[in-house]
Amino acid sequence: MLRFLPLAVFLLAAPAGAYWEYGHETVASIAMKNVRPATGRAVRRILADQALLQTPECPAKTPEQAAYWADCVKPLKDAAGQQRFGYAFNWHFQNVNVCQPFDLKPACKDGNCVSAQIERDVALLKDRRTPRKAKVEALAFLIHFVGDLHQPLHAGDKGDLGGNRLGAAYGVYAPKRFNIHSVWDGPLAERAITSGPSLVRRYPAADRVRSGRGTVEDWSRESWLLSRDVAYASALGGDPCGPSPEKITLDDATVARIVPAARESVRRGGLRLARLLDEALS
Template sequence: MGHRAIRNRFLIAFAALLALLPAQAQAWGFYAHRTTAAIAMENVRPETRAGIARLLRAAPELGVEGCDLASLEDASTWPDCLRKDYWRWGYTFAWHYRTAPVCEAYEPRANCSGQNCILAQIERNQLILSDESLPANVRLEALAFLVHFIGDVHMPLHSGDHDDRGGNDIDTAYGIAPGLNLHWIWDGPLAERAITSSPVPLVRRYTAAERAELGGGTSADWGRESWETSRDFVYPNAFDRPACEGEDLPDETALTQEDIERAIPISQKRVTQAGIRMAEYLDAAFAPGALPEPERD
């Protein structure tokens, strides 16, 4: 059998395997989300870890069948599991992103009417989580949304857009694997490779200096970072040209191995930042009186 025939058989088998994967396993909402939660648990205060454990005992009160919620890693993927019950949870689906055109000025308050975007929901759910007067199940739901959205906002294409639904409309080959899209690649295979190929485990206790370098900021800051990363790296890397110069970008492209190698450290950093910042937000939420009053429009 010739090399071309072998390659074609491999591609067909690979595409079939991808099609069989459950939706949750294909998304950043599975492997990378759980990694960010594991990083956070390694870096929160003991009091925060104990507070999380207490809230997790209220999981049966949420009345959600088929969605595990026994750990912070479970919590980080729980909001994606809710997609199977659109009739009950559909109103939350717009909370997972807030894309903004990469070739226009960034406005953190745009496209977020009624707090229906990720930036507002991160701050809202942290405030709910911090309110000890609320029932445990209410705070647990907020915990799950908070940790999930902190992960989502760090994926560049949940913030950056080039009139393509954050890369969803761009047919993109991933090395020799065809038939994907740019958003899907950054959500799944690229994030997984970035995590597993790190020379130093991403899930570990970080030093104070590392936490100072990687942490800090607010949801609006993190959204801007992701938007800038989309504009300055994701789109240029995918199309070998600046995102906002010349003709419109085509609706298909391919990431070479060189493109993928350049993207790996970017993805690693975003996953790590999400975990460290998640730890900071959780520590603040479990420290009564540490949170400011919410901003109002």
């Protein structure tokens, strides 16, 4: 799991556009606590082949490491200096306009969006003919992308790259690179996950079933609504489609109000990942 750093260091060191390690690792840990025993064995068996990925800089030996692998490999380059995984950049998000009716099709053209890739990875894991290397990659991508989908600013935006263009101060912390997207990626996720009892536990069967209901598109719509009604609304004084200033400030009272929604999104992400892993591997 992510070591806790002084928050200012943590904010400056983490990459933009990622659901930082702690969020992704927690989603993976919740899932592994709630999969069937046979699924857990299958996950570990597949990840035992992680050397096939040829990314020693970015290990995927455990589900928690695999959860962050897709972000870790983004800067890796081949011998010609080209990004090895550049083709996957658009797979981490789907910028569905929160100020228009929900419609995945424009954001998922040719399958280049997070929800389409989740479905693709499940299909690859189900198929016994999938080569070993492709299966390891599909598993690592799936674990990561379910986390991404449950970070609401990966699911909905208002033409600002998922909030990356909306500058933000988080309480007293306001480094130059900080924006509303990185608030949800980092310090808000950390506060939500660590508020209250541990999210990483075995949940009752009824809770697993209830949280895991629906399709990937249903979950996309839910996360899109969270982006509109919580992330943008809290940042813009209640009107998510109102004008965006150059920079906003999330004070502690505002953060306290949105922590429960952020916490629940992480929990649902873990339980839904468990469901998908069970479907693909049991």
